[in-house]
Amino acid sequence: MSGTNDTLMAPDPAEVKAEMLKIYPAKTAKKRAKQIILNEPDAPPEIGANTRTIPGIITQRGCTYAGCRGVVMGPIYDLLQITHGPVGCGYYAWLTRRNLVRPAKGQTNYLQYCMNTDMQEDQIIFGGEKKLKQAIREAYDIFKPKAIAVLATCPVGLIGDDIHTVAKQMKEELGINVMAFSCEGYKGVSQSAGHHIANNGVFKNIIGLDDQPDEAEFNMNILGEYNIGGDAWEIDTLLRKCGIHVTSTLSGDVSYDQVKKAHTVQLNGVMCHRSINYIAEMMEKKFGIPWIKVNFIGAEATAKTLRKIAKFFDSKKLTDRVEEVIAQEMLALKPVREEIKARHQGKKAALFVGGSRAHHYQDLFRDIGMEIISAGYEFAHRDDYEGRKVLPTIKVDADSRNIEELHVEADPERYKPRRTPEQMAALESGGFSFKDYEGMMVEMKKTTLVIDDISHHEMEKLIEIYKPDIIGSGIKDKFVIEKMGVPCKQLHSYDYSGPYAAFGGAINFYREVDRMLTTKVWKYILPPWEKSAAASPALVHVAKAGGAKKNGETPSWRKPAAGGDEV
Ligand code: CFM
Numbered sequence: 189m190s191g192t193n194d195t196l197m198a199p200d201p202a203e204v205k206a207e208m209l210k211i212y213p214a215k216t217a218k219k220r221a222k223q224i225i226l227n228e229p230d231a232p233p234e235i236g237a238n239t240r241t242i243p244g245i246i247t248q249r250g251c252t253y254a255g256c257r258g259v260v261m262g263p264i265y266d267l268l269q270i271t272h273g274p275v276g277c278g279y280y281a282w283l284t285r286r287n288l289v290r291p292a293k294g295q296t297n298y299l300q301y302c303m304n305t306d307m308q309e310d311q312i313i314f315g316g317e318k319k320l321k322q323a324i325r326e327a328y329d330i331f332k333p334k335a336i337a338v339l340a341t342c343p344v345g346l347i348g349d350d351i352h353t354v355a356k357q358m359k360e361e362l363g364i365n366v367m368a369f370s371c372e373g374y375k376g377v378s379q380s381a382g383h384h385i386a387n388n389g390v391f392k393n394i395i396g397l398d399d400q401p402d403e404a405e406f407n408m409n410i411l412g413e414y415n416i417g418g419d420a421w422e423i424d425t426l427l428r429k430c431g432i433h434v435t436s437t438l439s440g441d442v443s444y445d446q447v448k449k450a451h452t453v454q455l456n457g458v459m460c461h462r463s464i465n466y467i468a469e470m471m472e473k474k475f476g477i478p479w480i481k482v483n484f485i486g487a488e489a490t491a492k493t494l495r496k497i498a499k500f501f502d503s504k505k506l507t508d509r510v511e512e513v514i515a516q517e518m519l520a521l522k523p524v525r526e527e528i529k530a531r532h533q534g535k536k537a538a539l540f541v542g543g544s545r546a547h548h549y550q551d552l553f554r555d556i557g558m559e560i561i562s563a564g565y566e567f568a569h570r571d572d573y574e575g576r577k578v579l580p581t582i583k584v585d586a587d588s589r590n591i592e593e594l595h596v597e598a599d600p601e602r603y604k605p606r607r608t609p610e611q612m613a614a615l616e617s618g619g620f621s622f623k624d625y626e627g628m629m630v631e632m633k634k635t636t637l638v639i640d641d642i643s644h645h646e647m648e649k650l651i652e653i654y655k656p657d658i659i660g661s662g663i664k665d666k667f668v669i670e671k672m673g674v675p676c677k678q679l680h681s682y683d684y685s686g687p688y689a690a691f692g693g694a695i696n697f698y699r700e701v702d703r704m705l706t707t708k709v710w711k712y713i714l715p716p717w718e719k720s721a722a723a724s725p726a727l728v729h730v731a732k733a734g735g736a737k738k739n740g741e742t743p744s745w746r747k748p749a750a751g752g753d754e755v
Contacts, residue, residue, distance in 0.1 A: 199653050201226050201635045207653065208646045216242050223640040232574040232629035237640045238567065240377050240587065246644040248540070248566045248664045251373030254280060255382025257339040259463060260390070261369070263287040263414055263439040264447060266296040268333035271304045272320050272351060273341025277373070278304030281339075286681040287414045289441045290421070296333065303327060307343060316349045324358045324366065334444050335365035337389075345372035367393040377587050378567035380462065380543060384591045387466035390438065391594065394447045395471065399602070401452035404433030406501050408453050410482070411468055412460030412544070415440030417686020419693060423484050426690045429513050430494060431506060438464055451475045454606045455500055457482035457493075461625045462543030462568050472623070473596040476605040478612070481625045484689045486551025487521055499620060502611075517691035525555060528698045532705055533557035535657040538650060540642045541679045542662075543568040547628035549660050549679060552688065552697050560632060561654050564639035566662070573638065575627035644668060652717055657705060673713040675704040 205224050209217040222236030241247040250258070253273075258280060261269060271278040282302035291297040305323045307316050324336055336358070338351050355368035371385045401407065413420045420440035427434055436442055436450040451471055456479035458468050468479035480496060483489040491514045498510040537553045538561055539546040546563045553560060570578050607615070612622065629638060639646060647665060650656070651672050659669050660679040669676040677683065677700065685700060687693040 201637050204637060204649070204653050208649045211645060216245070220245075220643075220646075224646070225638045225640075227629050227632045227634060227636045227638050229630050229632060229634060232627065234578075235570060235573045235629075235638060235640055237565070237573060238377055238380060238569040238588070239585075241641055247641055248662050249377075249641065250379040250567075252375040252379060252382040252385065253277060253339065253341050253371050253373040255376075255379025255463070256369050256371030256386040256389075257281050257382070258285045259379060259414065260383055260386035260439060261337060261339065263289065263299075264442055264444055265289045265291055265299050266333065267335050267337055267444045268298050268327055268331055269303065269337045269339060270320075270323055270327060271302075271339050271341060272316065272323075272344050272349070273305065273307055274343065275304050275306045277341035278302050278306075285414075286416050286684070287440060288418055288421075289415070291441075291443070295443060296331070298331070298333070312343055312347055315347060316344065317351075317354050320349065320351065320354050321358060324354070324362070328362050328364070333364065335367070335394075336362075338366070338368040340368070340370050340372050342373045345370065345375070365393065365397075375590055380567045380569065381587070381591050383463040383543075384466055387464060387470070388592055388594050390447065391467055391470050391596075394444065395450050395467070396448070396474075396599075396602070398445065398448035399452065400449060402433060402435045402449070404435075406432045406454070406503070406506060407435055408432060408455040408457055408497070409436045409438065409450050410434055410440075411438045411456050411458050411479070412462075412464035413437050413440045413484075413689075414460070416680070417682040417684075417688065419484070419687045419689035422687040422690040422693045425692075426484075426490070426494075426513070426517075430498075430510050432497065432501075438467060451477065451602070453477060455480065455497070457497065458625070459484065460544040462565075462572050465625070469623070470594060470596045474599050474603065476598070476603045478606055478622050480620075480622055483548055483551065485545075485548035485693075487518070487525065487555050487691055487694045489548070489551040490690050490694070491518070496620070499618075500615065521691050521695055524695050525698055528702045529555075529557040531702065532657075534559060535705065536561045536654065537658050537660065538654070538656045539563040539660040539679070540566070540639065540647070540662075540665075541660055542566050543572060545660070545679050547572070547631070550628075550631065552694060553660075553701070555694060556698050556701065558657075558701075560636065561656055562637040562639060562650060563628065563632060564642050565628075566641055568640075571625065571627060573627050573629050573640070575630065576623070576625050648672070651715075658701060671713065672715040673710050675707075675710060677701065677704060 209220055212220060219242060225233055225235045262285060271281050283299060289297060289299055305319050311319050338355055340351055351368040355366045359366040367389055369385055369389045371382045375381050420437050424434055435453050436446040456468050456471060456477050458464060458479055458481050471477045472479055482493040484493055494510045494514060498507045535558045537558050539549055543565050546565050550560050565572060570582050651674055656674060658675045658677060660677045662680050663678055666676045666678050688697040
């Protein structure tokens with residue numbers, strides 16, 4: 189056996205891609221080939237994204253209802269939310285996503301409830317509108333909420349219940365805001381469609397209901413921040429230290445009343461571009477609030493974001509304060525970062541998460557000297573990969589046409605540009621960019637594999653060939669990855685730790701990765717390809733070749749060293 193004598197060459201990404209695809213039927217391989225791309229940071233190539241997953245492929249995606257109810261609407265804690273559908277769908281509204289809240293004293297919090305109309309065969313056959321009305325009345329009688337949202341699951345759309353008319357009638361009857369969301373799970377390609385539906389609903393039904401601004405010199409919203417593991421609290425604490433007030437987040441630890449006045453701020457910061465860019469755009473058109481992309485994941489990214497915000501407000505006092513805060517925070521962070529960096533410099537990470545974290549978390553790994561060998565989103569669109577400049581070239585297909593595009597115009601009374609055109613132009617000529625997101629690919633190295641909607645099969649190949657030191661991914665593949673001997677940091681609910689945002693969060697993350705990479709437990713796990721090799725000596729050659737031997741040849745990245753015996 190010659191395992192130790194093998195020369196391990198850097199895998200050729202084109203060969204890796206071919207290896208991933210070769211198991212698929214021709215049509216599937218053709219489609220997946222468009223979703224597995226060799227990166228070119230200077231001119232990101234077109235990637236296939238936001239298209240339906242081919243049946244049979246094991247994907248990590250969720251449904252449209254999950255994106256609307258679970259992701260965007262879920263965290264608005266005093267908006268009473270009723271799922272209209274079978275009780276099983278309702279389960280996924282029951283805090284299965286880890287958006288934390290800490291309502292102020294005396295405020296209502298419905299997050300711990302899971303309210304559902306429990307549709308039965310009767311309603312499927314004869315219609316569920318009556319039962320829905322009854323559920324709304326019942327919920328109102330018990331809780332007396334400020335507002336109610338009704339969220340549809342698949343059968344509602346299939347049988348044609350008119351939930352919007354029900355909401356309208358109940359609004360009149362109860363005298364409170366009642367709104368409906370046609371976010372049936374099948375409506376789109378993934379949860380991404382649900383984000384868009386939720387954005388439309390929040391914009392139409394909540395934002396703009398209260399014109400009274402919070403009193404603050406520097407006042408902004410953080411959009412697309414969902415307070416997973418307390419991230420929004422970490423960001424809020426940091427911004428407060430700088431003297432910046434957050435009126436509303438969409439939607440992390442936020443109340444219905446805060447969302448009502450979201451349109452009164454001077455600036456919108458967009459954290460998760462994928463899930464909330466629609467609202468940012470619509471608020472700009474209707475109210476004149478500019479938006480900028482922000483990122484509080486990673487120490488360097490956080491510092492950059494703070495400076496960007498300070499530059500927008502154009503105040504010496506704020507700029508000085510921001511620099512002071514960055515210096516203070518870095519003082520505490522740097523020794524931890526340097527110590528951990530020394531242990532893990534050059535190690536390899538891969539990231540396959542959602543619609544924004546696969547990009548944002550790259551900064552945290554880079555902070556401690558690690559290299560990103562591959563990354564991809566589950567359900568993002570081309571603009572999240574290639575940047576918003578490709579928006580005009582994205583083809584509108586039957587699936588995207590399914591989701592309403594709101595026609596938004598400037599509000600006749602309330603449209604008020606927050607900066608004059610001259611001020612905006614001056615900022616832009618100083619390198620400041622509004623309404624812009626450059627996407628993931630410009631920040632990744634040349635020829636790095638960018639993989640959209642990665643399948644379990646592709647993940648296995650990636651691990652066998654690249655042997656990453658850690659993978660950031662989700663619960664659906666976490667244990668598959670760990671059974672292969674690779675630590676997996678679950679980047680949706682954070683494996684119940686966190687927060688990871690801002691400077692304090694970055695320290696938590698470095699320590700967590702350090703712990704995961706230094707524990708000795710992984711060496712006790714024999715990955716499946718080595719197990720089969722041990723059981724059958726004839727397979728040893730294939731195993732050593734990263735399981736990627738094709739047509740009797742050893743792939744170029746794993747040629748045996750001269751003089752080394754093979755088996
Ligand atoms: Fe935005 Fe999210 Fe994400 Fe997302 Fe999500 Fe999430 Fe996510 Mo899980 S809104 S796209 S639909 S950052 S629940 S808080 S972690 S897949 S990367």
